[in-house]
Amino acid sequence: MAKDSAREAGGPELRALRQDEWDNWYDTLIRAFGGVPEAAEERELWDTLIGFERSVGAWDGDTCVGTAGAFDFRLTVPGGASVPAAGVTMVSVAATHRRRGVLTSMMRRQLDDVREWGRPLAILTASEPEIYGRFGYGIGSFQVSAEIDTTRVSLSVPPGTDDVRLRYAVPADVIDACEAVYARRVSGRPGMLARLPGWERLGLLDPESEREGASPLQCVLAERDGEVVGYARFHVKPEWDGSGPKGFVRLRDTHALDPAAAAALWRFLFDVDLTSTVKTYARPVDEAWQYQVSDIRRCAVRVRDALHVRLVDVGAALEARTYQAPVDVVFDVEDAFCPWNSGRWRLSGDTKGASCERTTDAADLSLSVRELGAAYLGGVSLAALGTAGRVREVRQGALAEASVGFASVVPPWLPHGF
Template identity: 40%
Template sequence: MGETSPEPDAEPDAWTVRGTTAAEYPEVARVVGEALLIPAEALVGHERCDPLVEHERTLVALDGDRVVGAAASYAFSLSVPGGPRPVAGVSGVGVWPTHRRRGVLTALMRRQLADIRARGENLAVLWASEGGIYGRHGYGPASREARITVPRAHAALRPDAPRDPSLTVDLLTPEQARPALAEVHRRTLGERNGGFARADKWWPHLLRDDAHARGGAGHLLAAVASGPDGPRGYALYRVRNAWEQNMPRGQVLVTEVASTSPAARVALYEHLFSRDLTVEAVFHDMPLDDPLPDLLADREQAAVTPFDALWARLVDLPGALSERSYAAPVDAVLAVTDRAAPWNAGTWRLEAGAAGARCSPAAGPADLSLDVSHLGAAYFGRRSLSGLAAAGLLTEHTPGAARSLDTALYEPLEPYCGVDF
């Protein structure tokens, strides 16, 4: 989540930024809630939020002794190219409405980046409430997800879709299914970049089932696909009951699908499409390249609506580029600007190959001149630096340098987080 604020009108040094404690959390929640139009009572002491807050990673900005801004982060083990890495998941960012455009957010972001770097986390990620905010703080839109809507009348899967007669699908409450959910998620986590290991405290947040979470739909349900060796997949969903002119118009609202095999995923899709009294299934927050459209007998019947998901920020540029894996050798000199983290600004040489990668200070002419936000956007290997060069947003001094770096950064699957933290 993020604060809605354009460029500041005051210097960030005008504000005191410090850490906070659990005792101060109600005031932090009041500020963040007002900034994000969320009632503070929905945050303070709420089972969804309170256990998740890492107070030692929360910062506040002060006007005298009054809290006027806040920024927090979670300690994640995030899947990135090359394997899981410690990453900061930035959240809970907000500025009191009367203190916007006065440099509060900039002061918080600069202090937060310095703290994240001091913890040894080379990368930060977040979900942006508005896309125009975080680019100026060095974040780039690094992943896209999709909402997929399929009319039930056209939900038949291909005859050659993989099916396994040994699989069964059971419909359970989330609490009944929780051990299976955790096992499947752990086994599938590394298949895509962008997901984080779910500690026990995250499951109550993900399985939240109060009236606000239902949004007028029914209770949360868990469909679990199992084989002789145990759980192989699950789908979390709700059903919305609706009627129009005495005809059923219900919806299946899917929040997450995970599977350890294609056949388990097919079994789950066919269960979701089989619910009576419904006319469509809506899959929220799915990978942009989810296999569902390809499995339909008529893929054109799937309405796919993409949206930006995780934004990524190189907190320690040489560290982040050195710990990443690469799909092809690359040797490039990068001239990087970074207004919020001056330790990243300068000229760097990236050398990567089968034996690993090294990013070190360099002298001499650069192959590419770009902002740190562009490297954040490209970090998961699915955003094109060549496209940014064509738009005139970065400068290519050596012909083909952007394409060469794109080839080295490339990852075959779209990144996927699926959890708005």
């Protein structure tokens, strides 16, 4: 049976999504996530960004019962390279077709496609983290959320903060300036996505139905000597009780080119009139404000998983990044779902580059492709995975050596979902 239309025995038919099937396909996705309709502007954005040729539907007759898409991304890896990656998205199975192998069939088809496209990596954010480990995805980065009590917490800012000028701007009017700041930051942190044309609209998406009573999207620019060096996008929710105002600032997005610009923006967020809380979501685990606040306990910091990483081509993926200390290690890789990755690979690399080739040499470390995905961006230690029993050391000392090489000075961070 042709690849663009395949069916497991007795199961739904899998085929590439056609443009005239989009509404049916997308309605299936929305129903699987609870059935609450999206705002028209949000649906239109995803309609614009999704690649139909990279999306798969599972069909039971004329009924769509499963969805899976993939964006074409470039992902920053340790060393600063921008590596092609498939951004897996919009995965769902109709509740009427659970436990029939629909998800497994779509994941099988999708990873075969990603390999054919020549993408060494697949990445995703998971609605439920337990789902994707069996398909070889490992949690490769984490993110911080916080609710900062700005009536009890002060911020200590670095020298030069007062030299930064702040001004309000209409978000859509300064999109180019904000995107220029973002673009300059992408190569400096693993896990960041180079924004291709059209993706800048994601930061402006502002349906009233999702504001929960807060203001329309606001934007403040940070400038120095006439140059934009940072920005913050946010909402303000005014609230009062018998004691007075107790509104909050909900931060949507902020980026800055230097510590002083970042501090000026955070100080502004702390000082917005008639508010007592700053709520942040999906921020870097090492963001500077955590070390500038007077009382971290009153910031209600939470850490959760962010980017899940899957090595589709072990050799190409490991060669695409650099290593902060010299590594020369033979991995014995288990990958039942993508068996072309299974076997022994010799990785040799340093800060200048790497090679990773098949070998018959004795293994130094034994692990599954899931552990390689978790460690790939440098935010999860191979040594920690070893203590969890998920990496087995065959040659004494190999785990410590590889762990140092794989680590990243700057923790990985996914700046926005997809």
